[in-house]
Amino acid sequence: MAELHVELVAADRQVWSGEASLVVARTSSGDIGVMPGHQPLLGVLQSGPVTIRTTGESGDGTVVAAVHGGFISFADNKLSLLAEIAELSDEIDVQRAERALERAKSAADAAAERRADVRLRAVTGVH
């Protein structure tokens, strides 16, 4: 099966890299799915969960990451997800995110609420 190489990088570190068969991310005009052989693409990402269906050496499975702002770029079967902040679902502290969500709701901070919400959804897998 064809596969594409994925690099998920945050501003200060490389979060994940490996082979995948499908990557679903949320751009500013809607969800986009990228499979091997997609046309070269450069898009603006919105805060949201990114789902990577892994294959090949990385093993079959699904990696979910919470991504806050950034870009998706695909060329030569190489997909780069650039984000200022990116966290894999198993790195996310659920209780902390829940607390942050509560706090953001009471403080009516829409941006913080969205961030916490994205983190929680990345963990629970409810997209």
Add this chain to the structure above:
Amino acid sequence: MGAKLRVYKRRIRSVTATKKITKAMEMIAASRIVKAQRQVAASTPYASELTRAVTAVATGSNTQHALTTEVDKPARAAVLLITSDRGLAGGYSSNAIKAAERLTERLKAEGKEVDTFIVGRKGVSYYAFRERTVADSWTGFTDSPTYADAKAVAGPLIEAVLKDTAEGGVDELHIVFTEFVSMMTQSPVDDRLLPLSLKATAETEETAQGEILPLFDFEPSAEDVLDALLPRYVESRIYNALLQAAASKHAATRRAMKSATDNAEELIKSLSRLANAARQAEITQEISEIVGGASALADATAGSD
């Protein structure tokens, strides 16, 4: 103990204490360089991917964007100078300041006004002492900068670039920081961030990677992508500069503290030589006093017989 010898002993003790402190500072700085270098390396994938993307949009589309187009007659330029908060790093901060001064002179000679932005307490106090105006300044994070710090610095700069020149905006954005070449070499450099010199970027990209950039499909549109991409590009460049400056600062501190320790060692050596000579002189004097006293006593007893 004689007065002279006591003074020497006291000085040796104080220099030894200083030496211990500088030695400790040297070792702390050495361990921090490694950490700072790791941070530089960790931020590299993001920076290089971003540069690739910016080059792709800027060369692959005909969009005119405020951040990429060169103005015919640039009237004002912003200079971001990165220094450190603390001293004890040899000529680190003053070298960066000198580089900024040279750049400012050059820009002024080209007929541009210069707005100065400063990171680090050393630079701020240099400009405050000379009563020069500073557009904005930031302190408190130069030892270990985070991406949030870089964002805070980039915000007002991007705002200034986007503003109209007539309303106090700037046409060019320069950055002066100390590049970390190696453990032994750190050199202050000045770099033009904006407008992007696309030709140079594109050429180095192509020769470096031997590939032709593909024709991208932009989502939602080339303008929107550029709008979102360029501020991030500036932030990431500033972040990289801050990290390199931090690594350079630690390397400079290490070197300065190493030579301070060496000097202290030298000083202790020559002081103990002097102390030994003083002690020796004291002993010699005591012996001659005793001998003199004894012979005087012998003379006196011989005379009374």
